[in-house]
Amino acid sequence: xxxxxxxxxxxxxPVARADTRSQVIDRLIAMLxxxxxAGATLVVFPELALTTFFPRWVIDDPEELDSYxxxxxxxxxxxxxxxxxxxxxxxFHLGYAEMVIEDDGSKRYFNTAIIVDRDGxxxxxxxxVHIPGHAEPQPGQTHQHLEKRYFEPGDLGFPVxxxxxxxxxxxxxxxxxxxxxxxxxxxxxxxxxxxxxxTPSTNPFAKGEEAPxxxxxxxxxxxxxxxxxxxxxVVASAKAGMEEGIHHMGGSCIIAPTGEIAAQAQTEGDxxxxxxxxxxxxxxxxxxxxxxxAHRRIEHYGLNxxxxxAEPPPA
Amino acid sequence: xxxxxxxxxxxxxPVARADTRSQVIDRLIAMLxxxxxAGATLVVFPELALTTFFPRWVIDDPEELDSYxxxxxxxxxxxxxxxxxxxxxxxFHLGYAEMVIEDDGSKRYFNTAIIVDRDGxxxxxxxxVHIPGHAEPQPGQTHQHLEKRYFEPGDLGFPVxxxxxxxxxxxxxxxxxxxxxxxxxxxxxxxxxxxxxxTPSTNPFAKGEEAPxxxxxxxxxxxxxxxxxxxxxVVASAKAGMEEGIHHMGGSCIIAPTGEIAAQAQTEGDxxxxxxxxxxxxxxxxxxxxxxxAHRRIEHYGLNxxxxxAEPPPA
Numbered sequence: 123x124x125x126x127x128x129x130x131x132x133x134x135x136p137v138a139r140a141d142t143r144s145q146v147i148d149r150l151i152a153m154l155x156x157x158x159x160a161g162a163t164l165v166v167f168p169e170l171a172l173t174t175f176f177p178r179w180v181i182d183d184p185e186e187l188d189s190y191x192x193x194x195x196x197x198x199x200x201x202x203x204x205x206x207x208x209x210x211x212x213x214f215h216l217g218y219a220e221m222v223i224e225d226d227g228s229k230r231y232f233n234t235a236i237i238v239d240r241d242g243x244x245x246x247x248x249x250x251v252h253i254p255g256h257a258e259p260q261p262g263q264t265h266q267h268l269e270k271r272y273f274e275p276g277d278l279g280f281p282v283x284x285x286x287x288x289x290x291x292x293x294x295x296x297x298x299x300x301x302x303x304x305x306x307x308x309x310x311x312x313x314x315x316x317x318x319x320x321t322p323s324t325n326p327f328a329k330g331e332e333a334p335x336x337x338x339x340x341x342x343x344x345x346x347x348x349x350x351x352x353x354x355x356v357v358a359s360a361k362a363g364m365e366e367g368i369h370h371m372g373g374s375c376i377i378a379p380t381g382e383i384a385a386q387a388q389t390e391g392d393x394x395x396x397x398x399x400x401x402x403x404x405x406x407x408x409x410x411x412x413x414x415x416a417h418r419r420i421e422h423y424g425l426n427x428x429x430x431x432a433e434p435p436p437a
Numbered sequence: 438x439x440x441x442x443x444x445x446x447x448x449x450x451p452v453a454r455a456d457t458r459s460q461v462i463d464r465l466i467a468m469l470x471x472x473x474x475a476g477a478t479l480v481v482f483p484e485l486a487l488t489t490f491f492p493r494w495v496i497d498d499p500e501e502l503d504s505y506x507x508x509x510x511x512x513x514x515x516x517x518x519x520x521x522x523x524x525x526x527x528x529f530h531l532g533y534a535e536m537v538i539e540d541d542g543s544k545r546y547f548n549t550a551i552i553v554d555r556d557g558x559x560x561x562x563x564x565x566v567h568i569p570g571h572a573e574p575q576p577g578q579t580h581q582h583l584e585k586r587y588f589e590p591g592d593l594g595f596p597v598x599x600x601x602x603x604x605x606x607x608x609x610x611x612x613x614x615x616x617x618x619x620x621x622x623x624x625x626x627x628x629x630x631x632x633x634x635x636t637p638s639t640n641p642f643a644k645g646e647e648a649p650x651x652x653x654x655x656x657x658x659x660x661x662x663x664x665x666x667x668x669x670x671v672v673a674s675a676k677a678g679m680e681e682g683i684h685h686m687g688g689s690c691i692i693a694p695t696g697e698i699a700a701q702a703q704t705e706g707d708x709x710x711x712x713x714x715x716x717x718x719x720x721x722x723x724x725x726x727x728x729x730x731a732h733r734r735i736e737h738y739g740l741n742x743x744x745x746x747a748e749p750p751p752a
Contacts, residue, residue: 251734254726279737282750289749299726301616301666302738309740311749331721336695340665343696347662350655351616380651381658406646408747411569411614415746419566422594423617425624427742431730432723434604434626435597 125287125401129314130162131357133374135391136365137174143199146172149392150216151206156394158210163240164286165207165394168318168361168374169217169250169295170233172200175320175361176219177268178368180259187272191221191231195244208242213286215316215357217294219273220249233273235292237285237316246283248292249276252300263326265368269296280306288313288401291354295319298358299344301351302426308352309414313401315354317345320361323369338373342383350381353404353412363390379404440602440716444629445477446672448689450706451680452489458514461487464707465531466521471709473525478555479601480522480709483633483676483689484532484565484610485548487515490635490676491534492583493683495574502587506536506546510559523557528601530631530672532609534588535564548588550607550633554600561598563607564591567615578641580683584611595621603628603716606669610634613673614659616666617741623667624729628716630669632660635676638684653688657698665696668719668727678705694719 132153137146150167157165170176173190181187195218196204207214220234233250253275255267280303282291291307291314298317307315321341324334349356355378362372374387376397385397408414447468452461465482472480485491488505496502510533511519522529535549548565568590570582595618597606606622606629613632622630636656639649664671670693677687689702691712700712723729 251737252732254732275734276737284750284752296726296732299666300733301620301662302733302741305616306738306740309744309747311747325726327725329721329725331718332695336697340696343658343662343665347616347658347666350658351614351662380647381655382651403646406644410642410644411611411640413746417567417569417611418615418617418745419590420742420745422566422591423621423742425621426617427735427738429624430733430735431728432624432626435599437599 128162128396128398130157130165131359131374131395132165132167133359133387133393134168134361135363139174147203150203153394160396162396164213166215166316166357166359168359169320172218178265191219193221204242211240213240214238217318245285249278250294251276252296254296282310282312291315293317304348304352312354315356318359321371323371346381349377353379353407443477443711443713445472445480445709445711446674446689447480447482448674448702448708449483449676450678454489462518468709475711477711479528481530481631481672481674483674484635487533493580506534508536519557526555528555529553532633560600564593565609566591567611569611597625597627606630608632619663619667627669630671633674636686638686661696664692668694668722
């Protein structure tokens with residue numbers, strides 16, 4: 123058992139609408155090899171890594187819509203990635219659009235991620251809880267964000283998994299902005315959170331009140347706070363660059379339990395960032411300042427779970 | 438009604454064990470005038486502003502211990518501060534050690550803060566929930582942190598108050614590190630969180646695993662994340678500098694709802710930092726990315742309120 127190993131954030135440049143799964147898998151396998159050469163034994167790929175970020179469009183054709191989803195994992199097209207990783211002895215995290223076909227033939231759609239052990243077995247699955255955006259197109263915007271149209275909120279909570287000699291957790295994109303995400307996993311002793319994101323570089327819904335540079339600041343701020351406040355590593359991979367006319371931020375990174383960024387991508391394309399990590403690095407935090415058992419006061423947190431929306435006091 | 442005004446963080450240099458309340462109040466009133474000259478109409482003073490940070494010592498003499506606490510607020514010694522602020526039309530936030538004498542003569546002790554309206558009336562009270570440190574001295578440390586010895590956890594939750602044309606909240610020192618603090622207030626529509634802190638510049642309990650510069654990083658990281666994730670202003674004042682042989686960090690600051698630091702202290706002494714603020718600045722955040730009603734999924738947050746300590750899965 124080794125709790126010290128090298129981890130990789132495998133950022134992706136854009137995936138075009140016309141790109142095939144096979145083309146994408148070739149890119150992922152190439153990054154696996156790059157990570158392997160850097161000594162990494164765990165590689166984190168982005169959210170919805172296998173396709174373009176299709177929720178930017180209204181897609182009325184059910185057949186086209188379903189073509190972005192995976193009904194099985196692995197499947198014929200992704201099996202080569204699983205095989206290559208197992209051959210190299212590398213575990214990985216992969217985000218993809220998941221279609222569940224129920225017994226009655228009805229379909230359910232999730233924004234999903236998995237952890238695959240170093241022997242190629244799926245060790246855990248997560249379905250995105252915080253689905254951002256809208257169900258209907260918003261008028262007058264430069265681009266749309268229709269995740270609420272295409273995905274239902276995840277129904278698996280925020281589970282953690284013993285895998286690769288640690289306690290591993292996952293979240294996806296917008297989840298990383300919410301402190302509840304990290305805390306629910308922190309309360310299960312998470313030591314490493316893996317996540318991917320597809321985040322436009324400018325926020326068209328911010329009503330003109332948000333300078334573009336704040337996007338990257340908020341991206342890192344949320345993850346660094348989540349790491350520190352739970353004493354966990356966070357490894358985050360973006361799909362970056364100009365994808366189908368929309369620019370997405372990079373900034374893929376490996377964040378230590380101290381909240382420090384240990385490594386960060388320098389490009390907006392396919393790029394492997396690595397850092398040596400020790401899963402025990404956060405122990406001192408979880409035993410001192412964030413010793414939950416000693417300091418949390420759940421009797422005063424009730425609104426967190428009893429109230430969904432904000433309710434200001436009467437004027 | 439004006440939701441745009443200038444706010445001040447009134448950082449304090451050290452308070453010696455021998456300093457009198459009157460000496461301290463004179464310093465606070467001097468900073469009120471400085472703030473007034475800068476146009477401020479709300480001034481945030483630190484945690485336990487009226488005395489030295491006495492929880493660094495084991496104090497066995499009940500009479501000496503009680504001398505650090507206030508049984509009434511205002512009282513004869515603090516009344517001049519209330520009068521000066523009302524005269525200037527300035528609201529303020531003040532942290533102090535509160536002693537409650539029960540009907541049966543027993544005493545209870547809290548680490549408390551209040552908001553005082555611009556007409557000199559107390560608009561709200563808060564008692565520190567997250568009491569850090571230990572109840573017993575820790576062997577082999579350069580200094581002690583005995584808040585758990587002297588204070589019981591606050592029993593008022595995290596209330597918000599309509600005051601000074603906004604929705605105002607408070608927390609104290611260690612509370613600022615906990616995302617639950619901000620979220621419980623965010624769910625009540627908080628627009629400005631006031632807080633004070635007394636934080637040693639190095640963490641003697643970190644088992645030698647934390648470089649000194651991380652102290653200030655964690656201080657700001659936690660508050661900036663709390664501000665952004667709830668779309669609220671945060672105004673934070675330190676008691677700073679070398680107090681009774683222990684060095685405390687400064688870094689008092691005014692943080693915008695974007696998470697950006699709008700103003701920050703440059704010294705470790707008595708220093709007034711001001712910034713013009715608009716209580717409406719965070720509306721766009723609370724209506725978009727952190728529209729709680731649209732995006733929070735409380736059905737998956739249950740551990741936040743059902744579990745106090747971390748419980749990793751079976752090995």
